[in-house]
Each structure stands twice: as C-alpha cells, then as structure tokens.
Amino acid sequence: MSTGLYSLHINNKKKLYxxxxxxxxxxxxxxxxxxxxxxYMVTSSFGPAVDSxxxxxxxxxxxWSLDSFKAYFDFxxxxxxxxLNSILVSGCTVLGNVIFASMAGYAFAKINFKGRxxxxxxxxxxxxxxxxxxxxxxxxxxxNKFHMSNSYLSLILPGLATxxxxxxxxxxFTSIHTSLLESAxxxxxxxxxxxxxxxxxxxKTILSVMAINTFLSSWNTFFWPFLVTNKEAMYTVQVGLxxxxxxxxxxxxxxxxxxxxxxxxxxxxxxxxQKYFLEGVTVGAVKG
Amino acid sequence: xxxxxxxxxxxxxxxxTSDDRWGYAFIFFAMVIFLVFTIYPVISxxxxxxxxxxxxxxxxxGWENYADTFHNKLFFKAVKNTVIYTAIVVPATIAxxxxxxxxxxxxxxKIQTVFKGIYYLPGIASGVALSVVWLWLYDSSPxxxxxxxxxxxxIPTQNxxxxxxxxxxxxxxxxxxxxxxxxxxxxxxxxxxxxKSNFEAAEIDGANFLQKIRYIVIPLVKSTTLFLFITxxxxxxxxxMNAYMMTGGGPDNNTTMIGLLIFNNAFTRSEFGLxxxxxxxxxxxxxxxSFVQFKVMGEDIEY
Numbered sequence: 001m002s003t004g005l006y007s008l009h010i011n012n013k014k015k016l017y018x019x020x021x022x023x024x025x026x027x028x029x030x031x032x033x034x035x036x037x038x039x040y041m042v043t044s045s046f047g048p049a050v051d052s053x054x055x056x057x058x059x060x061x062x063x064w065s066l067d068s069f070k071a072y073f074d075f076x077x078x079x080x081x082x083x084l085n086s087i088l089v090s091g092c093t094v095l096g097n098v099i100f101a102s103m104a105g106y107a108f109a110k111i112n113f114k115g116r117x118x119x120x121x122x123x124x125x126x127x128x129x130x131x132x133x134x135x136x137x138x139x140x141x142x143x144n145k146f147h148m149s150n151s152y153l154s155l156i157l158p159g160l161a162t163x164x165x166x167x168x169x170x171x172x173f174t175s176i177h178t179s180l181l182e183s184a185x186x187x188x189x190x191x192x193x194x195x196x197x198x199x200x201x202x203x204k205t206i207l208s209v210m211a212i213n214t215f216l217s218s219w220n221t222f223f224w225p226f227l228v229t230n231k232e233a234m235y236t237v238q239v240g241l242x243x244x245x246x247x248x249x250x251x252x253x254x255x256x257x258x259x260x261x262x263x264x265x266x267x268x269x270x271x272x273x274q275k276y277f278l279e280g281v282t283v284g285a286v287k288g
Numbered sequence: 289x290x291x292x293x294x295x296x297x298x299x300x301x302x303x304x305t306s307d308d309r310w311g312y313a314f315i316f317f318a319m320v321i322f323l324v325f326t327i328y329p330v331i332s333x334x335x336x337x338x339x340x341x342x343x344x345x346x347x348x349x350g351w352e353n354y355a356d357t358f359h360n361k362l363f364f365k366a367v368k369n370t371v372i373y374t375a376i377v378v379p380a381t382i383a384x385x386x387x388x389x390x391x392x393x394x395x396x397x398k399i400q401t402v403f404k405g406i407y408y409l410p411g412i413a414s415g416v417a418l419s420v421v422w423l424w425l426y427d428s429s430p431x432x433x434x435x436x437x438x439x440x441x442x443i444p445t446q447n448x449x450x451x452x453x454x455x456x457x458x459x460x461x462x463x464x465x466x467x468x469x470x471x472x473x474x475x476x477x478x479x480x481x482x483x484k485s486n487f488e489a490a491e492i493d494g495a496n497f498l499q500k501i502r503y504i505v506i507p508l509v510k511s512t513t514l515f516l517f518i519t520x521x522x523x524x525x526x527x528x529m530n531a532y533m534m535t536g537g538g539p540d541n542n543t544t545m546i547g548l549l550i551f552n553n554a555f556t557r558s559e560f561g562l563x564x565x566x567x568x569x570x571x572x573x574x575x576x577x578s579f580v581q582f583k584v585m586g587e588d589i590e591y
Binding site for chain 2: 020037100104107119134137158258277278281
C-alpha cells in the first residue's frame with residue numbers, strides 16, 4: 001500500500017523496491033543507534049562482576065555469567081524488597097487511577113452537576129503546572145506535617161488520581177452516545193448502575209491504556225520516592241539503582257545488571273501488550 | 289405574584305438535584321486527592337515563596353526570594369543552560385522524528401507498527417536506568433565506548449562529562465537519540481489523516497516529492513508540530529534526571545539546569561522559600577513561551 005505521498009514510482013516495480021529498500025535501510029540504521037544503549041545495557045549485565053579497570057569493554061562481554069546480577073542483589077539485603085515495593089506502589093496507583101480517575105472523568109463527561117465546568121477547568125489548568133512548583137510544599141506536607149516519610153501511603157497517595165488520567169477519561173467518556181445512557185436512566189437504573197454495567201464494559205481499551213501508562217510512569221518515577229524514603233527497606237527499584245550507582249561508581253557490569261532489572265518488567269509488559277502502549281500515545285495527544 | 293415566581297425560580301436553580309448528588313459522589317475521592325496534593329501545594333508554594341522557610345517559625349520576607357533569584361548569577365547560568373539545551377534538543381528531535389515518520393509512510397501499516405514499536409522501546413526504560421547506561425558510554429577511560437570510537441578514528445579521547453567543552457553537548461546528544469517513539473506515533477497519526485485528494489491535485493500540477501512535503505505535508509501537520517513543540521519545551525525545561533545522575537551539574541555548573549538548581553536549593557541547601565520562588569518563575573517562563581508559540585505558530589491553524 002502506497003499513500004499519495006509516495007506515488008512517484010508506483011508503476012515501476014523495480015524502482016519502487018529499490019527506493020523502499022533504501023528507506024528501510026535508513027530507518028533500520030537509525031533504529032539500531034537508538035536501541036543500542038538498551039542492547040548494550042542487557043549484554044553488559046552478563047559480564048564479570050569485577051573487571052580490571054583497564055580492560056577494554058566491548059559490545060559483548062568477554063565471558064558470560066550471572067555474577068553481576070548476584071553482585072547487584074548482594075549489595076543490599078533489601079534489593080528484592082525494592083522490586084516488591086515498586087510492584088505494590090505501582091499496582092495500587094494503577095488501581096486507584098482506574099477506579100477514581102475514571103469515575104471522576106465519567107461525572108465530568110456525562111453527569112450534569114453544578115460547578116462541573118469550573119472544577120474540570122481547574123483540573124485542566126493543574127495539568128500545566130510544572131512538578132517543581134508542587135514538589136517542595138508536597139514534601140513539607142507529607143514529611144513535616146503528616147510525618148509519613150518511609151511509608152507506603154506517602155508513596156501512593158499523591159498519585160492516586162492524577163489530573164492527566166481524569167482528563168483522559170473525560171475525553172473518552174464524552175464520545176459515548178448519551179442516548180444509550182438516557183434509555184437506561186428511564187428504565188430506572190441509577191448512575192452507579194449505568195457506570196458499572198454499561199459504561200465500564202465498553203471502555204476496556206481506554207482503561208487498559210490508562211492502566212499501562214500509569215504503571216509505566218509509576219514504575220519509572222524516581223523523584224518522589226527518592227524524597228520521601230530514607231530507609232533502605234522502603235526504597236523503590238529506581239531509588240535503589242541510584243543508591244547503588246553512587247555507592248559503587250566503578251562496578252560496570254553490576255550497575256548494568258541493576259539497570260536491566262529495573263527495566264525488565266516494563267520490557268516484558270511492552271512485548272505482551274504493545275498495542276496498548278502504542279495506542280496510549282495517540283489517545284493522550286490532545287488534538288488541536 | 290411576580291415576586292413569588294422569581295423566588296420559585298431561584299429555589300429551583302439552587303435545589304440539589306439527583307444529578308448533583310451523583311456527580312459529587314463520583315468526583316469526591318478524586319477531588320479530595322486533587323485538593324490535598326495539587327491545589328493546596330500550589331497555593332502553599334506561592335505562600336512559601338514569600339517566606340524564609342523554617343520548620344518552626346518561618347519569617348515573612350516579602351519579595352526577597354525573588355530579588356535574590358534575579359541577583360544570582362547561578363540562576364541566570366541555569367536559565368541559559370536550560371535554554372541552550374532546549375533550543376537544540378527540541379527542534380532537532382522534531383526534525384528527526386518528522387523525517388523518520390515521513391519515511392515510514394512508504395510502507396504498509398503493518399510495517400509501520402513494527403517500526404513504531406522499535407522506536408518506542410527505548411522510551412520505556414526509566415531515566416535512572418538510561419542515565420546509568422549513558423554514563424558508561426561516556427566513560428572517560430579509553431575503554432568507554434565513545435572513546436573507543438575516538439581511538440578508532442585517531443582522535444584524542446575525551447573526558448566527555450567532566451570537561452566544560454563537551455559536557456553539555458554530551459547531554460544534548462543523549463537526549464537527541466533517545467526516545468523518539470512518542471513523537472513518531474503522533475506524527476504518523478497526523479500523516480495518515482491527510483486526505484489523498486490533496487496529493488492527487490498536486491500531482492496534476494506536476495509537484496515532485498519534496499514539493500509535496502513542502503506545500504502539503506508540512507502545512508497540514510502544523511498543529512501537530514505545534515503540539516510537539518510545546519510539550520517538548522515544557523518537558524525540556526523540567527529536565528532533571530540526566531544532569532543529576534550524570535554530571536551533577538558540573539563541571540563548573542556548565543550543565544546545571546533550572547530543574548537541578550531548584551532541587552539543590554530545596555533539598556541540599558534547605559532553602560525552601562527560594563526554591564519555591566524559582567519554581568514559580570520557571571512556571572511563568574514556561575507559560576509565557578507556550579503562549580507566544582501559540583500566537584506565532586497558531587495564527588493560521590484551523591480547529
């Protein structure tokens with residue numbers, strides 16, 4: 001299939017193939033460059049745990065072993081717990097957003113209550129505020145006033161229903177036909193019924209996209225967990241990796257093993273649910 | 289009688305309907321989170337920016353934090369660094385991803401999806417993980433990968449991240465080859481949305497490939513480009529991770545960006561008031577840039 005943009009050699013099969021091969025070669029070459037750091041990270045993580053400082057590092061390690069992974073896990077008695085912490089925090093954040101942000105989004109889209117436009121407008125404005133503005137007061141609030149540092153609540157609560165997800169849900173639910181909901185209302189169904197029995201079942205895609213996006217950003221987030229945890233037992237994977245990096249600045253392969261471990265769950269999810277990852281990008285992009 | 293009617297009318301308007309009750313019930317939890325963890329911190333940030341903050345007994349200092357910021361050379365250096373970084377990374381990334389997306393249009397949707405996936409993959413690794421990897425690619429010893437390339441080309445090895453000549457360039461290069469996925473996916477969606485009749489008309493006029501790009505594609509994806517520019521600038525102004533993990537802002541604060549400066553003021557020097565003032569200045573700069581961009585580039589966009 002060729003679009004109108006590439007109609008030039010459409011009648012000349014030979015030229016068409018030659019042109020497409022050149023374009024593909026360029027695209028693959030650039031993809032190799034952009035994938036290289038990830039590739040290098042994974043292959044290097046199988047290298048020896050301690051290499052002599054002067055040894056030349058190549059793309060593939062001189063000998064393959066799992067020693068570096070062992071070295072990374074031996075660094076802290078909590079390194080397995082960091083992974084479990086990340087799973088717990090990201091899991092709860094996803095659950096909270098899928099339930100609460102979608103309920104709020106549905107209300108903003110389909111329930112005609114007083115103050116709706118004003119409240120939704122403030123959610124929109126809040127999306128544009130850089131996180132640096134809220135970070136310091138949030139830190140003072142959680143750590144100095146609520147005394148909640150080193151707790152799961154401090155890691156989970158602030159991200160439990162993000163403005164972005166409320167916006168995303170509202171945009172999607174607006175596109176559902178009101179007539180469908182009205183007829184259910186006439187038959188006596190209340191809003192909770194309509195939401196749970198009619199709206200949610202036809203919104204599986206958007207909810208999956210929301211869940212995956214939220215999981216990805218929660219898993220990869222560094223700044224907030226770094227601020228509110230100072231006990232090793234409460235670190236997340238990303239904070240643990242940062243700590244390892246600053247403590248062992250010369251251990252090449254173990255550091256790569258740590259980076260691989262921090263990224264591995266996302267890679268697995270990506271290969272399993274690629275469709276939703278890619279769809280999530282265009283769903284989120286506000287059109288004009 | 290007339291009076292009574294308006295009274296009735298008023299009562300009707302302010303009566304709590306069942307829709308109101310359901311609406312508030314549905315948004316209740318999200319709005320509590322929103323109020324406590326977004327609205328309150330924003331108001332508190334404005335208040336704190338006028339304080340010499342101490343855990344007990346903060347002092348009101350008026351505009352002092354703002355005045356200090358504007359008399360601080362390091363702040364201007366950080367702004368300059370951020371602007372340089374943004375001015376190179378954002379347009380370059382947009383040019384690269386536009387070119388790649390246009391190239392992908394030569395293929396079927398199936399192949400496009402494969403490429404989208406490949407280019408999206410690096411973006412799902414965390415900032416910490418990517419920084420760790422690039423730290424080693426830029427290793428100053430001869431065994432660092434970039435230095436191995438230099439040796440191969442008979443160019444002297446570089447102290448990439450610790451020399452004021454190359455540190456900023458190294459961070460810029462890293463940003464330019466990482467994570468193109470999002471932009472590409474958005475561009476392809478826009479390119480697929482262009483009506484083929486536009487190209488047919490151009491072909492009748494004898495337009496070649498580059499003319500089609502110049503006179504049809506670029507104008508028709510302009511609103512997408514504007515969107516990517518604005519989101520790109522907003523993200524780039526908040527950049528923190530790579531400078532924090534890889535250079536620590538050095539050498540000689542040559543890679544200190546606003547995000548890192550605010551972080552250092554707040555969490556290493558405990559100057560919460562100053563940090564809040566600088567964060568608010570940054571928010572205003574970002575808002576101003578987005579607004580100007582909308583005005584300049586958005587002039588002839590039709591919605």
